[in-house]
Amino acid sequence: MTELINGNHAVALDVRDGDATDNPPPEVTRKDSDLSFSVPLFQKLMAEAVGTYFLIFAGCGSVVVNFDNNKVVTQPGISIVWGLAVMVLVYSVGHISGAHFNPAVTIAFASCKRFPLKQVPVYIAAQVLGSTLAAGTLRLLFNGKHDVFSGTSPQGSYMQAFVIEFIITFYLMFIISGVATDNRAIGELAGLAVGATVLLNVMFAGPITGASMNPARSLGPAIASNHWEGIWIYLIAPTLGAVSGAWVYNIVRYTNKPLREITKSSSFLKSATRV
Template sequence: MKKYISEFIGTFILVFAGTGAIVINDFSGGAITHPGIAIVFGLVVMAMIYSLGDLSGAHLNPAVTIAFLSRKEISPRDSLGYIIFQVLGGVSSSFLLKTIFPENTSLGMTLPSISPGGAFIFEVLLTFILMFVILHVATGAKEKGFMAGVAIGGTVCLEAMFAGPVTGASMNPARSIAPALAAGDLTHLWIYIIAPVAGALLAVAVNSYLKEE
């Protein structure tokens, strides 16, 4: 149970800091800026990996959990528990932000500024890159080690920096589900659920091919 609670706490903090930066940027008239938001996402992911990596692996992302499940590095039972608590953590955080900033209607939602098809491809590729990095710095299903937090957090920051204006650079179904539910807008949510999972599984397949003897 402690692993699940760790995933709840980690995803809660991820969504609170990351989408909170977007909400506060709107509230303050752009004080944080787009690069600032990207840095916040990278830093909070890095911080949670170093804080929770030894407890749950700090997945904080259903797509990452599903990818490790496909590699049989996490049990089906644990993967289901992780995903449930990740989503609950994110949703709790978004509703808290809604309570604090009732005038904000988007709550940091991920919305495409290009066609849905283009956004889908973008999110597949973004999550592929993220999961590819994770697979090369993680120990089994545990994202830990001296450089894991820097590498993964840095990748999140990098992708949020260049792709944020295009799709919101979600790479994480829980991160997108949470503000969409709180804001009551599920229009494009399918992109941010299916594409990250597809991208993470593609990274697993490519990584397996590269490491085949």
């Protein structure tokens, strides 16, 4: 007799005749993604809501503080706050919920079948809730003579804002797909890579569009302040950009082989070994 491992079940086989014994495999438990509601799903939604809250509170808070205090934070400072907030939140709850904090990212993952489609609505609801609560908190804390809108609005034409939001979200999702879904990437650096991408995008696109890249980031402050100028741009452009970025990365992802096997067969390495 010998024992073979088949998935999660140990199956005893008779080597002489190749027939399985009468020992039944243990009962298979359903995955979290197969359940309509479960404790693990609730934990994920809590992580998304709390994570989005702190992301918006820190990022939009830097905008409000900068305006109320003679621009002491500065545009580079605001960019750094957004980037650092994303980085630390990815490392803190990424292992729980995936650290989306962004409906566009959730939809993009679902479109590539890397996220359960039926969990998309509740994920988006948790993200928008967290964003709205954070924007509401800032509005209560900073409601003096300078009533600052911490959301996003186009500073140029709507077409310009739409194209910029599409491109920077495409870039962000392309990076996320590379570091978070490809097992050849260095997963430990995912938070740093994604945070740095957000920092770069906010640095140059912030003065033009607010560098949303995130429908929840724009929708929460819009709800809290009842300010809806150009909101459709920040709902549609990031979503299209994220889906496009995820699919383009899937096209350039040419193999699922480990990095070790790829480097051994690469033409660059072969030519280097001949020198």
